[in-house]
Each structure stands twice: as structure tokens, then as C-alpha cells.
Amino acid sequence: MRKMAQFKLDGVAIVVGAAGGIGREVAFTFAEAGVKGMLLADVNAEASAEVAEQAKSLASNPAYTYLSTRVDATDVTSVDEMVDLAVKTFGRIDYCINAFGVDVAEYVPPQQTTLEDYDRVLGINTKGPFLITRAVGRVMLSQEPAQADFGRLGLRDIGRGSIVNVSSAMALVAVPAKAPYTTSKHAVTGVTKAAGIRVNQVCPTWVRTPMFEEECRRIPETPEALNKLSPIKRPIEPDEVAAACLLVGPAIG
Numbered sequence: 001m002r003k004m005a006q007f008k009l010d011g012v013a014i015v016v017g018a019a020g021g022i023g024r025e026v027a028f029t030f031a032e033a034g035v036k037g038m039l040l041a042d043v044n045a046e047a048s049a050e051v052a053e054q055a056k057s058l059a060s061n062p063a064y065t066y067l068s069t070r071v072d073a074t075d076v077t078s079v080d081e082m083v084d085l086a087v088k089t090f091g092r093i094d095y096c097i098n099a100f101g102v103d104v105a106e107y108v109p110p111q112q113t114t115l116e117d118y119d120r121v122l123g124i125n126t127k128g129p130f131l132i133t134r135a136v137g138r139v140m141l142s143q144e145p146a147q148a149d150f151g152r153l154g155l156r157d158i159g160r161g162s163i164v165n166v167s168s169a170m171a172l173v174a175v176p177a178k179a180p181y182t183t184s185k186h187a188v189t190g191v192t193k194a195a196g197i198r199v200n201q202v203c204p205t206w207v208r209t210p211m212f213e214e215e216c217r218r219i220p221e222t223p224e225a226l227n228k229l230s231p232i233k234r235p236i237e238p239d240e241v242a243a244a245c246l247l248v249g250p251a252i253g
């Protein structure tokens with residue numbers, strides 16, 4: 001059995017993008033770490049429900065309960081309904097991991113980028129985390145602080161809750177062939193910093209998920225570039241990003 005962290009979670013988590021390469025591993029990792037309740041959400045409801053079933057078999061908390069729902073992160077009504085569902089079901093929200101997102105439709109210079117694609121990518125990658133942070137933040141600010149069990153280190157206060165945005169290395173650097181994606185991820189830093197509650201973001205480079213496989217299909221030189229630019233010379237595995245989310249979620253940062 002893999003040992004992810006020195007602490008155990010027993011709170012309630014929402015994972016948005018649970019059907020995706022990274023979100024799925026976040027759901028598994030949080031279940032293994034001991035959350036008591038989890039809401040798994042994705043625009044792809046069917047795949048999210050499958051991940052929910054698999055996460056159930058990994059849950060280490062005997063009191064674990066879960067549900068899965070469809071959410072469109074760009075739609076305020078859909079987001080607010082998801083958050084209401086979590087509160088109605090579990091009574092509170094301790095962790096929210098925004099692990100959804102999309103890439104640009106085609107890799108072209110900014111001068112050839114369509115406004116349609118710009119609006120689509122920013123709508124999902126930037127407005128989505130904003131709407132969720134806004135709705136979840138209202139809940140977190142209204143609830144009592146919680147504690148987590150840090151094993152041999154004892155109980156620690158972890159505050160009223162925290163959000164993790166899965167952003168990208170493109171929050172820090174730019175790829176002109178992906179102007180909308182680069183812009184969207186730089187803006188997630190703004191959403192994160194201006195949240196008014198504790199929000200962290202993780203900024204991975206290439207992660208071995210369907211999004212990465214698609215990039216390799218579109219740009220066959222990707223593995224070669226990765227080999228030159230990445231110190232570990234391989235894509236990051238989705239569970240490694242999930243481990244980072246687990247680390248920053250409960251108490252750090």
C-alpha cells in the first residue's frame with residue numbers, strides 16, 4: 001500500500017474534473033488519505049460516476065460516503081447547484097480541488113487564434129475556477145475551523161477549508177502557439193491570489209494524461225522537447241500531481 005503523507009484527512013472534499021487524468025488521481029488519493037465525504041464532479045457525468053465507484057474501493061475512512069454529479073464549471077447555476085449539493089449532503093466543504101481544464105483547439109500564433117477558442121479556453125480554465133472559488137469560498141468562510149490528525153505530530157488546526165487550483169507551468173512561462181491557454185493559466189494565478197480564502201495552485205509541466213497524449217499527437221516532437229526541458233526527462237504522473245494537491249490542500253501554504 002502506498003503511503004502518501006504523514007497526515008490523515010477526515011473532512012469533506014469536492015473534486016471538479018474528476019473524470020480527467022489528474023482529477024481521477026486526486027479523487028483516488030483523497031479517498032486513500034481518509035476523507036469522510038467526497039463529491040466528484042465533471043462535465044462528463046458518466047466518466048465521473050465510474051471514477052466515483054473506483055474511489056469508493058480505495059477509501060480508507062470506514063465512514064466514507066460519496067456522490068457524483070455533472071457540473072459545467074463555466075455555468076454559474078451549475079456551479080452553485082454543485083456546491084449546494086455538497087453542503088446539503090455533507091454539511092460542510094473542507095477541500096475543493098479544481099482539476100479540470102482544456103487546451104487550445106489548435107496550436108497557432110496569437111495572430112491566428114480565433115476569438116471563439118479564446119472565449120472557450122478562458123471560460124473553462126479561468127472563469128470556471130473563479131465561479132467555484134466564489135461559491136465554495138462563501139461556504140468555507142461561514143463554517144467553523146477544522147483540525148486534521150497529523151499522526152505522531154498530533155492534531156493541527158487546518159482552518160475553515162482550502163481550495164487547490166490545478167494550474168500549469170504556463171502560469172509562469174508563455175508558449176505563443178497557445179496564447180489562450182497561457183493567458184488562462186496566468187489568470188488562474190489572479191483568481192488564486194485574490195480569493196479571500198486559502199487557495200493554492202500547483203503548476204505542473206507535462207502530465208501523462210489524455211491532454212498530454214493529444215499534445216504528443218499534434219506535436220510529435222513533444223517527448224523530445226520534454227527530454228530537453230524537464231529535469232526528470234519524463235512526463236509527471238497524474239498521481240504525483242495529486243500528491244502535491246494533497247500536500248498543499250490540508251494545512252500548508
Ligand SMILES: NC(=O)c1ccc[n+]([C@@H]2O[C@H](COP(=O)([O-])OP(=O)(O)OC[C@H]3O[C@@H](n4cnc5c(N)ncnc54)[C@H](O)[C@@H]3O)[C@@H](O)[C@H]2O)c1
Pocket residue numbers: 016017018019020021022023041042043044071072073074099100101102124128166167168169203204205206207208209210211212
Ligand atoms: N496534462 C498535462 O500535461 C497538464 C500539464 C499542466 C497542467 N494541466 C492542467 O491540469 C488540469 C487537468 O488536466 P488533465 O491533464 O487531467 O486533462 P484531461 O483532459 O485528462 O481532463 C480534464 C477534465 O476536465 C473536464 N472538463 C472540461 N471542461 C469542463 C467543464 N466546463 N466543467 C467541468 N469539467 C470540465 C473534462 O471532462 C475532463 O474530465 C487542467 O487544468 C490542465 O490545464 C495539465
